[in-house]
Amino acid sequence: MALNIFSLDFGHRHPKMDSRRRRQLIISYAPDWVVTIGLSVLFLALGTLPGFKREFSLDDKTIYYPFAEHERVPPVALFMICLVSPLILQAIINALTVCSWWDLHTSYLGLILSLGITGTITQFIKLTAGRPRPDLIARCMPMTAADPPLGLSTVSICTQTDSHIIDDGWRSFPSGHSSLSFAGLGFLAFYLAGKLHLFDNKGYAIKAWITLVPLSAAALVAVSRTMDNRHHWEDVLAAAILGMVVAWFAYRQYYPSLSSELSHRPYSPRIKRDEQLLPTLSHHLVGAEQLMPEDDDQTRYRDRDFSDDVELPYQTLLREHGPSNNQWKDHTGSQVAGAPYSQG
Incomplete structure (x- = not known):
């Protein structure tokens, strides 16, 4: 009875794709991979730029939080959460459902595209918005306790010698951890929903709970950013929305609507038989x-x-x-x- 929620034949194994056709498929999707990998490289390159540093007030109590030396979700853990774990789980889900090389390739392409687009947009906004983090004063260590008589304070009053700590202090909006978590785990949630036929009008509550597990993990990562005083709540909320929207966009590039009777299958290959x-x-x-x-x-x-x-x-x-x-x-x-x- 429990297996009926999947609406799929787990025992069926589909014909294997010969090497010649598989090579043709890879070549036909080479432009997609070039764009996807290019976005990922651009995301990493943007992270090395100093970015804009907005003026701030020493009377602003929202930027007086302490600086956390150790993050609850460090960059390595974020990499495992938003990329490695979805790759592993999508392979397992594929093996338990359609067992198709084509579906696995498509799901990997969609996942990395989601992360690449989200990361690039996030970094671009960070660099141009220049919003101070909640722990900016602790990072800056200003030489004075008061703003100039006729204006706001700038980075010039900071005595911090570590340029990375200073530059990172103006990258509060939006939260990169939050956007990437929802981009990766959000795509995984859509992938799960499609395989489970979440919107098949049969109302299995367990399907909804299973689909919400990745989103819950992404939410925990987002909340941890406020606990570490790295982001304001608006930064986290905007990033979560950004990640989910891009995840849905990337998913729909290669998969039909979740309400489709064939939501468990990717779109047909571009090359003809x-x-x-x-x-x-x-x-x-x-x-x-x-x-x-x-x-x-x-x-x-x-x-x-x-x-x-x-x-x-x-x-x-x-x-x-x-x-x-x-x-x-x-x-x-x-x-x-x-x-x-x-x-x-």
């Missing part, structure tokens, strides 16, 4: 245009048996309704060679 390249249908079949829809995108979810090589639409129709004698005759009325033989 070998059978689609043969001229027999278009040259010898009368009425083939009725069997082959004009818009291939409209039929890419209709195949019932998921596999790395997607079944052609006309094969699905013939399997469900059987061959029609009229559809397998040429314009002279003669039976076409290779067509299904009918005794009737």
Whole structure:
């Protein structure tokens, strides 16, 4: 009874994709990987820039919190949480459900795209917003206790000699830990929801709880940033929204809506099957245009048996309704060679 919540056949194993077709698929998605990896490199490069440092007031009590030497979620732990753990869990989920190399590749591409876009946007906003962190005064160690008579204080009053500590003190908005956590674990949550058919109108509460586990972990990471006095609550909230929006955007690039009956499957591969390249249908079949829809995108979810090589639409129709004698005759009325033989 419990296995029914997944609405999938765990015992079914799909045909393996041959090495030639797999190589073609990798080449067809090379631009996606180039963009995704490029965004990740840009994210890391932006982190090395000093950024804008906004003026501040020494009377602002919201930036007087103590500086935490040790973070509850250090950068290495964040890397494990937002990237490594989703990669491992998506592989396990794939093995327990569709068991498809194509689905695994697509899920990895979507995850890294989500993190790359989120990280780049986050770093860009950090550098340009220049909002002081709650622990700025402890980092700055100002030489005076009062603002200038006719203005605000600037970084010039700081006596801190560590440039990294100083530069990082003006990167409060938005929270990078929060945005990346929700980008990675948010994508994992969408991936889980699709495999579980969360919105199948059957109302299994356990599906919702399972889907919310990654989001709960992301929320804990976000809250820890306020506990460490690294961010204001507005920084964390805005970052969480950013991460979730980008995760949804990246997920929908490669997967259908969560309300779809085939939400557990990624979109069909971009390259065509070998059978689609043969001229027999278009040259010898009368009425083939009725069997082959004009818009291939409209039929890419209709195949019932998921596999790395997607079944052609006309094969699905013939399997469900059987061959029609009229559809397998040429314009002279003669039976076409290779067509299904009918005794009737």
